[in-house]
Amino acid sequence: MIKKIVVAIVIGLLAIALMAGVTKGHKGNPIYNQTENSKLLGGPFETTNSSSRYALVEAMAENKTFFFTDKQAAFSASDIASHNGKIFSVFTPGVSFVALPFYLLGKQVGMPQLFTYFSTAIVAILNLFLVFKLARKLGAGFYESLMGGGLFLFGTNALAYALTLTQHHLSTMFILLALLNSFSKRTWINNLGFGLLYGAGLLMDIPNGLMMLPLVGYILFKHWFWSEGAGQLLFSVKLRFLALALGLMPLLGVFAWYNYQLTGSPTTISQSLGRVDFTVDQGIIQRNKESNRADEYEQRSFYNTRSQSRGLYILLVSNERGWLYYSPMVVVGILGLIIGFRNKETRTLVALAAAVGLFCLISYTSFGDPWGGWSFGPRYLIPASAIVSAGVSVALSRFKKNVPFVVTFFALAIYGVAVNSLGAMTTSAIPPKVEAVNLPDPIPYTYEYNLGLLEQDKSSALVYNLYLYESVSFRDYWLAYISAASVIVAGLYVVSLFSKERNDYAG
Amino acid sequence: MLANDSLNFAISKSTIVSIKHLVQAYLGYVIFGFLIAVSLAYFVYYLNNGLGLAYNDARSHLDIGRRVVENLNPGLAQLGSVWLPLPHLLMVPTIWHDFMWHSGLSGAIQSMISFVATGLIIYQFLKRIGVGLLGRFAGVAIFAANLNVLYLQSTAMNELLLIALMTAGAYYLVMWFKEDTLLDLIKAAFFIMLSVLTRYDGWFLLFMATVLIVGYTWRKKGYKVAEGMIILFLTLASLGVGLWLLWNKLIFNDWLYFATGPFSAKAQQLQLEAAGNLATKGNLWLSVSSYLLALAYNSYTLPAILGLVGAVAFWWDKKIAGPVRLASIILLAPLFFNVLALYLGHSVLFIQGISGNTWFNVRYGVMLLPSIAIFIGYLVHRAKAFRPTIIGLLIFVLFFAFTNRDAVTIDDARVGSSQKNVSEVSGWLKANTANEPGYILISAASHDAIIFSPTKQSAAPLALPITIW
Numbered sequence: 001m002i003k004k005i006v007v008a009i010v011i012g013l014l015a016i017a018l019m020a021g022v023t024k025g026h027k028g029n030p031i032y033n034q035t036e037n038s039k040l041l042g043g044p045f046e047t048t049n050s051s052s053r054y055a056l057v058e059a060m061a062e063n064k065t066f067f068f069t070d071k072q073a074a075f076s077a078s079d080i081a082s083h084n085g086k087i088f089s090v091f092t093p094g095v096s097f098v099a100l101p102f103y104l105l106g107k108q109v110g111m112p113q114l115f116t117y118f119s120t121a122i123v124a125i126l127n128l129f130l131v132f133k134l135a136r137k138l139g140a141g142f143y144e145s146l147m148g149g150g151l152f153l154f155g156t157n158a159l160a161y162a163l164t165l166t167q168h169h170l171s172t173m174f175i176l177l178a179l180l181n182s183f184s185k186r187t188w189i190n191n192l193g194f195g196l197l198y199g200a201g202l203l204m205d206i207p208n209g210l211m212m213l214p215l216v217g218y219i220l221f222k223h224w225f226w227s228e229g230a231g232q233l234l235f236s237v238k239l240r241f242l243a244l245a246l247g248l249m250p251l252l253g254v255f256a257w258y259n260y261q262l263t264g265s266p267t268t269i270s271q272s273l274g275r276v277d278f279t280v281d282q283g284i285i286q287r288n289k290e291s292n293r294a295d296e297y298e299q300r301s302f303y304n305t306r307s308q309s310r311g312l313y314i315l316l317v318s319n320e321r322g323w324l325y326y327s328p329m330v331v332v333g334i335l336g337l338i339i340g341f342r343n344k345e346t347r348t349l350v351a352l353a354a355a356v357g358l359f360c361l362i363s364y365t366s367f368g369d370p371w372g373g374w375s376f377g378p379r380y381l382i383p384a385s386a387i388v389s390a391g392v393s394v395a396l397s398r399f400k401k402n403v404p405f406v407v408t409f410f411a412l413a414i415y416g417v418a419v420n421s422l423g424a425m426t427t428s429a430i431p432p433k434v435e436a437v438n439l440p441d442p443i444p445y446t447y448e449y450n451l452g453l454l455e456q457d458k459s460s461a462l463v464y465n466l467y468l469y470e471s472v473s474f475r476d477y478w479l480a481y482i483s484a485a486s487v488i489v490a491g492l493y494v495v496s497l498f499s500k501e502r503n504d505y506a507g
Numbered sequence: 508m509l510a511n512d513s514l515n516f517a518i519s520k521s522t523i524v525s526i527k528h529l530v531q532a533y534l535g536y537v538i539f540g541f542l543i544a545v546s547l548a549y550f551v552y553y554l555n556n557g558l559g560l561a562y563n564d565a566r567s568h569l570d571i572g573r574r575v576v577e578n579l580n581p582g583l584a585q586l587g588s589v590w591l592p593l594p595h596l597l598m599v600p601t602i603w604h605d606f607m608w609h610s611g612l613s614g615a616i617q618s619m620i621s622f623v624a625t626g627l628i629i630y631q632f633l634k635r636i637g638v639g640l641l642g643r644f645a646g647v648a649i650f651a652a653n654l655n656v657l658y659l660q661s662t663a664m665n666e667l668l669l670i671a672l673m674t675a676g677a678y679y680l681v682m683w684f685k686e687d688t689l690l691d692l693i694k695a696a697f698f699i700m701l702s703v704l705t706r707y708d709g710w711f712l713l714f715m716a717t718v719l720i721v722g723y724t725w726r727k728k729g730y731k732v733a734e735g736m737i738i739l740f741l742t743l744a745s746l747g748v749g750l751w752l753l754w755n756k757l758i759f760n761d762w763l764y765f766a767t768g769p770f771s772a773k774a775q776q777l778q779l780e781a782a783g784n785l786a787t788k789g790n791l792w793l794s795v796s797s798y799l800l801a802l803a804y805n806s807y808t809l810p811a812i813l814g815l816v817g818a819v820a821f822w823w824d825k826k827i828a829g830p831v832r833l834a835s836i837i838l839l840a841p842l843f844f845n846v847l848a849l850y851l852g853h854s855v856l857f858i859q860g861i862s863g864n865t866w867f868n869v870r871y872g873v874m875l876l877p878s879i880a881i882f883i884g885y886l887v888h889r890a891k892a893f894r895p896t897i898i899g900l901l902i903f904v905l906f907f908a909f910t911n912r913d914a915v916t917i918d919d920a921r922v923g924s925s926q927k928n929v930s931e932v933s934g935w936l937k938a939n940t941a942n943e944p945g946y947i948l949i950s951a952a953s954h955d956a957i958i959f960s961p962t963k964q965s966a967a968p969l970a971l972p973i974t975i976w
Contacts, residue, residue: 210903214895214896214899217895217899221895228520231519231520232518232520233520235515235516235517236513237513237514237515238512239512239514301911303907303911304907304911304913305808305908305911305913308803308808308809309804347892354893358896358900359899359900359903362903362904363903365808366904366907
């Protein structure tokens with residue numbers, strides 16, 4: 001037991017080291033962008049889904065308000081909304097709420113940006129262990145589960161988004177916690193906890209509520225009991241399900257209060273107002289509002305079934321954002337989930353986890369913008385990647401002595417680490433094809449763009465930019481990083497071969 | 508009763524058994540009633556918003572039916588050879604009435620009946636292969652809760668009639684494979700014969716059914732039985748083909764006039780090819796991708812994927828008799844037919860984005876909806892652990908399909924190449940000829956929309972007899 005704790009701590013430390021190796025930043029005084037708020041390519045504010053949330057943190061910390069100054073509005077545009085002439089973030093506030101204490105701490109040492117972004121990085125490392133925990137629940141071996149967790153963080157685009165101030169890792173964390181909670185005994189405390197997690201998930205991003213719906217259904221179902229009596233069926237409903245609502249209320253109340261402050265209505269979220277643009281010179285620039293639509297047959301909601309076939313292509317196989325293109329290891333994960341499903345003891349949990357993953361996939365394939373704007377890989381599928389990564393652990397537990405499988409696994413794992421660390425070390429702002437080819441100077445719309453930046457020595461990795469820029473080429477740094485990550489995975493694999501621990505799938 | 512933080516209650520077993528029996532006995536009737544109500548409601552909805560006759564072809568179908576009873580030379584010969592005759596023959600009893608003709612109801616009523624019938628066939632199909640109530644309900648819902656189906660059942664198009672006839676034919680054929688009751692084979696032959704007289708998709712169904720019957724009976728029961736079965740089957744099933752050939756010979760003095768005549772699909776396709784608009788001809792990948800996209804758009808994609816999963820699970824399921832699994836291939840007839848027709852250049856299908864910026868004939872994708880519904884119904888029944896997930900995902904997709912009014916068939920009818928706006932021409936004709944004596948010479952081959960629209964008399968738009976040239 002102690003040995004396992006030590007191994008887990010070592011893996012945690014190695015994960016922190018690997019995260020440090022890709023943390024974004026440039027040389028400044030001493031680190032650039034702590035006060036400048038520059039939208040430099042590859043920098044922490046290169047996309048507005050980070051800068052808008054950061055501006056909200058700044059507004060709360062510096063001005064004690066949710067509303068933006070002109071400077072903050074211009075910095076965050078076009079991820080801003082407007083009501084009664086006031087400007088605020090278009091996003092739900094959860095990420096900024098979580099980041100606020102980190103900002104205040106960072107300000108004390110003159111590095112507010114770096115510390116604010118640590119909030120996501122810490123959650124990303126927590127997610128590594130949550131994937132590990134899920135894999136263990138699915139019956140995978142200890143070391144294989146650590147590999148699954150590690151590959152989630154370093155072998156998928158979760159890495160690139162661990163360096164941003166976006167909702168993805170916090171959403172993933174609350175979804176995984178909710179998933180694990182749903183599989184525990186239904187007590188008042190657990191129900192209260194699930195309600196809190198659901199509310200927290202909504203505060204991070206509204207679609208989390210949709211992804212967690214299968215869990216809600218499952219939990220409610222677990223409060224029903226029936227048995228046969230003399231000539232009658234006895235039904236029993238455990239009233240502790242009411243604790244779900246009790247748990248939900250506080251954070252839902254916070255959300256309602258936040259909405260009320262911004263829009264004058266507790267139920268009107270900023271996203272429903274639509275985005276506006278802003279420049280210091282021109283002020284608020286309205287976009288075409290949905291209510292101005294002339295055609296009653298135009299799309300009406302965020303989710304459009306007509307887009308689904310395109311969304312499936314974009315998010316699964318395309319070279320723009322395809323899951324298989326950026327993290328082909330998910331195939332191994334799906335295989336693992338199938339293996340887990342065939343195990344009677346883990347069948348329900350696999351079905352539940354797969355339901356969450358499928359709701360994630362289907363909802364975002366119906367999304368108007370499955371690309372996620374200028375981004376890296378299928379960022380909306382990060383929660384699904386976490387679930388599938390737990391499946392990787394199961395597949396490894398089952399086939400770790402199967403040579404063709406192991407060779408394929410390592411090839412896919414190293415590819416994933418290479419591609420995704422490249423994205424993390426350069427930029428996560430890659431345009432969709434339709435935009436990239438229509439730019440005045442067209443740029444690649446795949447990770448070729450990142451490769452181009454690599455060739456130009458344009459690193460966004462703080463450690464490299466601060467200390468190694470003059471002694472090592474960026475390419476060598478990247479190769480060394482891939483090697484280090486691969487050695488850790490290979491080390492865990494070797495240890496797993498000699499492990500005497502029994503798991504549900506060992507042949 | 509409250510006890511131990513629980514709300515407890517008891518129901519006697521006899522009550523539950525009664526409820527169960529009640530549901531089992533009457534769910535079919537409830538679905539029947541519900542389908543009728545939905546059918547009527549959507550017909551009225553599309554009639555009132557003016558979309559019921561948006562398809563150029565819908566107006567043509569109605570005109571053909573009308574010409575049989577009102578024309579310079581009325582009679583059955585007016586059925587022509589462009590389209591197969593059954594849909595127009597079914598209009599004849601009602602098309603004489605101006606409201607029935609001009610509201611489109613004369614053509615829509617058969618679509619509406621077909622809609623209800625198809626829902627019931629799906630229910631019965633699933634019941635006979637052992638699918639439980641939930642699976643049956645899910646199957647019917649997938650078919651009925653689809654705006655493309657609901658729109659087409661509200662129009663004088665012939666998709667729903669064809670769907671009903673083909674599904675009925677497939678149903679009885681599968682039942683014959685399952686139970687070897689000769690009457691099922693005769694019923695299958697009857698419905699396939701009717702589908703043969705509705706659209707050429709039915710001819711392919713006839714071909715597939717023949718291959719399946721011959722292959723199966725020859726292998727299982729020997730040549731003699733196979734010969735007997737196929738003669739029995741084809742005597743009725745291929746009657747439609749014979750009648751159609753004879754009709755063409757009698758009216759046009761050419762057995763194959765429908766296939767080679769100047770207004771045949773082939774002639775139209777040659778024109779399209781000359782204009783460079785028949786890209787699928789000789790291109791298998793484009794043919795497959797075009798049809799699959801049409802299918803995805805008509806079904807809202809996820810149901811098509813789940814239908815495929817259900818089909819694979821069905822064919823894999825050893826609990827289902829081998830012959831039934833074999834016969835169920837017949838449910839894929841529309842897929843094979845449409846891909847083949849596109850590849851051979853006998854059909855044209857434009858998908859916005861891959862065939863320019865327009866739609867044309869995208870409704871062909873709806874033909875597989877009953878098959879998808881059946882396989883999903885089976886999947887819901889079979890995949891118990893994933894049942895809530897499947898149902899949840901389907902509810903999600905259908906909810907947003909209705910919220911967005913997602914109906915690609917309506918887009919094709921409104922802004923695609925399947926529409927035809929002739930208001931300017933018909934307006935001019937009405938203004939300048941309404942009070943003039945005599946007739947207007949007009950080609951019915953491509954101007955049925957003008958003939959249909961109010962020209963000489965607003966109450967009876969086609970009061971002017973026409974001359975075909």
